[in-house]
Amino acid sequence: MLRRGSAPSTGPGLTDPDQSATPPPSPSITEDIMGRKRKGRDISGWLVVDKPAGMTSTAVVNKVRWALDAKKAGHAGTLDPEATGVLAIALGEATKTVPFITDALKAYSFTVRLGQATNTDDAEGEIIATSDLRPSDDEIKDALGQFVGDIMQVPPKFSAVKVDGQRAYKLARDGEDVELTARPLWVEELVLTDREDDDHVTLEMTCGKGGYVRSIARDLGAALGCHGHVRELRRIWSGPFDAQDGITVEQIDALAKSPDLDAFLRPLEEGLADLPEVKATAAGATRLRNGNPGMVIASDVDYGEECWASFEGQAVAVGIYKAGELHPSRVFVQPTE
Known part of the structure; x- marks a missing residue:
């Protein structure tokens, strides 16, 4: 069976193959309530959950956010309540990579x-x-x-x-x-x-x-x-996430509010696995973090291609490569910065 990679575009406004009859939040990222900023940790990364039957995707997101005391969380593709398997939960800055997992095979x-x-x-x-x-x-x-x-x-x-x-x-x-x-x-x-x-x-x-x-x-x-x-x-x-690597809801409950649960987090960069990577220079990384085009080192990227830039192993931005520079469309503010 073919693995990974983005499928050919099927047009805007379409739901996932596993969309439940209950609509997901819009957007699916839970952060603000009536304009008030949600409290919690500025934690970023992916938690891959092996969703059980009988639980909505939104309920799983809420449980993960509670267990990790995360300020911001969302999922990359709803599963029916009775469906099981991969439910990839994005936290913090990783929520900016959700569209790339949604678009993936x-x-x-x-x-x-x-x-x-x-x-x-x-x-x-x-x-x-x-x-x-x-x-x-x-x-x-x-x-x-x-x-x-x-x-x-x-x-x-x-x-x-x-x-x-x-x-x-x-x-x-x-x-x-x-x-x-x-x-x-x-x-x-x-x-x-x-x-x-x-x-x-x-x-x-x-x-x-x-x-x-x-x-x-x-x-x-x-x-x-x-x-x-x-x-x-x-x-x-x-995309890059497998059910066999997922954490169960029972494990989440058992490890809630502890550093042991943090150990299951995967870097936000995994959400960019289907995009080519370029390396930002130090000066380029600074410019990219400010939302400006920045110099990058690229080898197998074509002019006008969408890619992501890293600096010292961390994602800095996603954007369009043009003549030695990345023109950013999404900029990441890593918690360690």
């Missing part, structure tokens, strides 16, 4: 229940259609090809997509017939990995942002003529 393992369609396209909804047809493994593999590459998909009716200013899931709960527009999604890979029984198939998908795993299950069931919905969903990795 991600991998999911999910089980599709064949023979049943639900109104939410997952196991939490009501069954609205059934079928006795069960396709063979070969038929399933043949059908997967139409969901690879640049595809168009319609989000689930129970999703956070806005329709005339209102969330689709709210309209659906009110009994309204919600018509959503198809949206683009880049799918790098979609493969059959297991057939538990006639009713269940497990798939692995590598994709960019901008779609819904639930829609893949629904549309695959429709293509096979047997209906389908997601029974289980796990995000295996997201």
